[in-house]
Amino acid sequence: MDISASQFRLLKMMDEIEDHAIILLDKEGNVESWNKGAYKIKGYLAQEIIGKNFRLFYPEADRQLGLPTRLLTEAFTTGKACHEGWRLRKDGSRFWGLITITAVHDENGTVVGFAKITRDLTERIQAENTIKKHVLELESQNKQLEHFVYIASHDLQEPLLNVNNFVELFQLEYAELFDETANMYLDVINQSTERMRNLIKGLLDYSRLDKEKCLSTVNCHQLIETLLKDLATTIALAGATIHYTDLPTITAYPIELRQLFQNLIGNAIKFRKVNTAPEIDISAEKCTSGWKFAVRDNGIGIDPLFKDQIFLIFRRLHERDRYEGNGIGLAYCKKIVEMHGGELMVESIPNKGSSFYFIIPDGHAQSL
CATH class of the missing domain: 3.30.565.10 (Histidine kinase-like ATPase, C-terminal domain)
Known part of the structure; x- marks a missing residue:
């Protein structure tokens, strides 16, 4: 197989790839080729985009900051530039792209253009953001629950302590007036409030586990x-x-x-x-x-x-x-x-x- 046939087969293979946008740029960043993956990800037909500059794929804020130029300069200087961020489709919607720009050299080692590969990672970044959102919501709910348990435990302790104290005073000051049944009732109250205090303490200790x-x-x-x-x-x-x-x-x-x-x-x-x-x-x-x-x-x-x-x-x-x-x-x-x-x-x-x-x-x- 001669060289021209090999080149044709390689270009044909690149054109058929659909999950990656593979395009060739000239030295100024103008689009020279456009595969099926580029159409699928960015929305442009080949005849609509070839000859135009790749800077239009970037949001206005990135263009103002000179990001496309910096990436071309880095690829020209070091041979390759990688970046991950928001990019624009033809309809103006955004997608999260992972891009690699590689310098293309001629037989003398001179940079004659660039190969740019873009992968759409929007689903991944959306999933990551959803997970982060759920984690933040869960942390917030846990903090609220911990605060509730802490406040409830302390607020419940005070009336229970008052009940215990007044039952003891009651037994001390009016002991001669109580029969066996009355003393049994007071003992049950004491036992119940003490058990409630132990339950509250146990709940508070349980909620504090795994903290720092x-x-x-x-x-x-x-x-x-x-x-x-x-x-x-x-x-x-x-x-x-x-x-x-x-x-x-x-x-x-x-x-x-x-x-x-x-x-x-x-x-x-x-x-x-x-x-x-x-x-x-x-x-x-x-x-x-x-x-x-x-x-x-x-x-x-x-x-x-x-x-x-x-x-x-x-x-x-x-x-x-x-x-x-x-x-x-x-x-x-x-x-x-x-x-x-x-x-x-x-x-x-x-x-x-x-x-x-x-x-x-x-x-x-x-x-x-």
Whole structure:
């Protein structure tokens, strides 16, 4: 195949391309060729645009700033110029174009013109702008929700405190007038307001999770040792035994990780079988995505019907007179694990025990 035939085939191939505008410009930027992609993207027929300057593709503001000239100068000087921005179609509508202008040289190395390739990225930029808009809206809604929770929590605390204070004064000043039933009513009021205060505090703490936290290196073995010392009284009263060995050092949020283990251990102790001492085993193993932790117990277990509901905030499966609490603990644990990029899971057999698993991904983990 001779050279002229090769050139003809190349030009024909370029002309048939529809997803890129491929045009040739002379040294002044006048259009010399026009392919199907150029027509599809810009809207001009070849006979309407050949001979005209490529500057008309640019908005007036860019022309005033000399952008087309700067791009030609850069391509002339360095061999190539790239730019991304708004361009104009024949009908005056805008599209977001990614353009590359490449200098074309003759056999002596002299610049004789330019090849300009344009790609229409309007859909991409619109999608990016839509995502940015949704992110900003979501951030605004989250801030409003956080503000509401904060204000509501503090505003609700004050009347509850007043109720508690006046009930105590009432009991103190009029104690001789109350019979057993009246004292029971006042005790119920006290218990209810205290439970409400705990619920509000739990909700406020839950809303504050994942706010300006700092990752640091955490020795999980030392963390559990310290935690068990702090829980010594609770563990002794329950007669619990806790096993843990070879726990790793990871990169995590230390305070939140401690709260996670404290809640899981606390639940294992709380939801124990009658006349059975709690046995709790804490372990970790390296997996493909990081470290997989497990907290296993021999407690009352969880009915499979409620396995997915236990992680919902304020969701309780038992009466308060049997197991105290406000239904926030496992929701708190789930959010802490998700803060680390992991997932909290549970396997359980009623009256046999439960095993809670969570993974700290590699982005937050390091081996010993």
